[in-house]
Amino acid sequence: MIEVAVGIAMREDGTVLVGQRKPEAIHGGKWEFPGGKIEPGETPKEALIREWREELSANLRGVQPWKRVDVAYGERKVALFLLFCQSLGEVTPNVYQQVAWKQPKELLEMDLLEGDLLFLADLIAWEVGPERPGMLHFFDWYQIHARELPWRETTDPYRIWLSEIMLQQTRVETVKDYYRRFLIQFPTVEDLANASEEAVMKAWEGLGYYSRARNLHACAKLVAENDGEFPQTRKGLLTLPGIGDYTAGAVASFAFGERVPAVDGNVLRVAARWFGIWEDIMKPRTRTLITERISAILPEDTATFNQGMMELGATICIPKNPACGRCPLEGDCYARWHHEQDELPIKSKKKKPKRVEVAVGWIHVEDRVMLEKRPAEGLLAGLWGLPSGEGETQEEALQALLDYLDEMFDLQVGPGRKGHSAEHIFTHRVWTMTGYHFEVSESPVVEYPMNRMLKLEEFDQLAIPTAFQKIIKKGSR
Numbered sequence: 060m061i062e063v064a065v066g067i068a069m070r071e072d073g074t075v076l077v078g079q080r081k082p083e084a085i086h087g088g089k090w091e092f093p094g095g096k097i098e099p100g101e102t103p104k105e106a107l108i109r110e111w112r113e114e115l116s117a118n119l120r121g122v123q124p125w126k127r128v129d130v131a132y133g134e135r136k137v138a139l140f141l142l143f144c145q146s147l148g149e150v151t152p153n154v155y156q157q158v159a160w161k162q163p164k165e166l167l168e169m170d171l172l173e174g175d176l177l178f179l180a181d182l183i184a185w186e187v188g189p190e191r192p193g194m195l196h197f198f199d200w201y202q203i204h205a206r207e208l209p210w211r212e213t214t215d216p217y218r219i220w221l222s223e224i225m226l227q228q229t230r231v232e233t234v235k236d237y238y239r240r241f242l243i244q245f246p247t248v249e250d251l252a253n254a255s256e257e258a259v260m261k262a263w264e265g266l267g268y269y270s271r272a273r274n275l276h277a278c279a280k281l282v283a284e285n286d287g288e289f290p291q292t293r294k295g296l297l298t299l300p301g302i303g304d305y306t307a308g309a310v311a312s313f314a315f316g317e318r319v320p321a322v323d324g325n326v327l328r329v330a331a332r333w334f335g336i337w338e339d340i341m342k343p344r345t346r347t348l349i350t351e352r353i354s355a356i357l358p359e360d361t362a363t364f365n366q367g368m369m370e371l372g373a374t375i376c377i378p379k380n381p382a383c384g385r386c387p388l389e390g391d392c393y394a395r396w397h398h399e400q401d402e403l404p405i406k407s408k409k410k411k412p413k414r415v416e417v418a419v420g421w422i423h424v425e426d427r428v429m430l431e432k433r434p435a436e437g438l439l440a441g442l443w444g445l446p447s448g449e450g451e452t453q454e455e456a457l458q459a460l461l462d463y464l465d466e467m468f469d470l471q472v473g474p475g476r477k478g479h480s481a482e483h484i485f486t487h488r489v490w491t492m493t494g495y496h497f498e499v500s501e502s503p504v505v506e507y508p509m510n511r512m513l514k515l516e517e518f519d520q521l522a523i524p525t526a527f528q529k530i531i532k533k534g535s536r
């Protein structure tokens with residue numbers, strides 16, 4: 060069996076390159092897709108690049124394997140390895156009588172080599188643009204390699220929306236468990252809408268970024284008022300609280316099949332490398348540019364395309380050392396072909412989070428400890444925690460705590476006993492927490508801030524954010 064690499068170079072206008080064999084050659088006068096024999100030890104891609112250089116003085120890029128077609132020329136059996144590619148610059152026919160760029164349909168009128176006729180019908184069936192073969196390869200990759208995630212098995216907008224909100228800033232592995240438990244507790248959007256804020260916050264406890272939970276609850280209430288129906292378009296979804304561009308695109312395409320992109324951080328990275336975009340992806344105008352580029356190539360099956368792009372960013376086109384050899388966009392990727400994966404994307408550095416000293420107060424009344432509900436605005440709003448004071452130094456923080464206890468709870472407690480320390484990193488600040496223990500004889504009685512005296516083992520009745528959990532876990536003494 061002879062193995063031959065065959066190159067199908069397709070231009071933006073859908074024309075493909077064919078060459079006419081010289082009269083004295085075998086099959087003289089016939090037209091064919093340029094290519095040549097694969098030498099021992101060569102891959103079809105390497106053979107094709109070499110052959111095009113020798114036969115057409117052309118440099119190929121974006122070479123992607125398509126399929127193999129076996130053909131018999133009399134006794135001779137030939138395996139054709141078909142590859143899609145782009146040629147850079149002009150081509151000069153060294154072994155052909157002439158070359159021509161033709162629409163695949165026009166090739167029906169030409170005297171094409173028998174083997175090449177075998178795949179011409181497939182070529183004609185393809186349109187230029189989104190459905191071009193590279194994209195088909197991308198879909199195949201997704202079908203084979205996509206991770207099985209519970210929210211991918213549904214088109215229920217409630218479940219998709221819930222998973223998307225949970226996945227913002229949170230790892231997939233963490234979300235899986237929360238998603239499952241949340242759906243047991245709130246199986247429908249109406250169940251979520253009718254739940255108390257306390258119950259929603261408790262279910263969210265540990266996921267962080269609590270404003271997401273508050274928006275989730277507010278959004279569920281609005282959807283429940285609309286008979287539990289989510290808006291079915293990106294535009295409609297954008298009117299709901301907590302739903303931004305990305306989430307609206309994801310829900311609209313996954314649940315309702317709308318042909319709109321879903322551009323998250325992963326997609327920004329993949330697109331910047333794939334298209335060769337040398338703009339800062341942290342800037343809104345770059346996001347707009349990338350959204351427009353992706354919108355222009357969205358295929359019919361937008362949901363799978365969007366899922367695939369995100370999957371690619373999460374598993375292959377990762378920030379450091381992307382696995383280009385396993386990437387379905389490899390043959391078409393700017394960064395890969397220019398060896399600039401490490402330079403792209405351009406991403407301006409986030410500001411370093413500010414370090415803050417926090418004095419955390421343990422107010423003990425016998426075997427109980429006071430928890431307070433934090434204000435409705437600001438960091439960890441509406442959640443339960445130990446009273447605290449902030450400062451640039453530990454002394455300042457402690458003083459702030461003592462002032463706070465005096466002012467809000469009428470407690471004059473002295474410096475207290477120093478306890479355990481812990482650290483918690485928020486997006487914009489890092490808390491270095493130190494606990495201080497104060498023994499008091501009576502529970503403070505105030506209406507605001509709302510407070511409760513509980514035994515340590517009763518703390519899990521309330522939604523306590525991870526920052527406080529860290530210091531609580533170290534012990535109350």
Ligand code: SF4
Pocket residue numbers: 329332333375376377381382383384386387388389390392393394395400
């Ligand atoms: S080829 Fe490499 S850089 Fe390009 S999209 Fe794929 S993984 Fe990313």
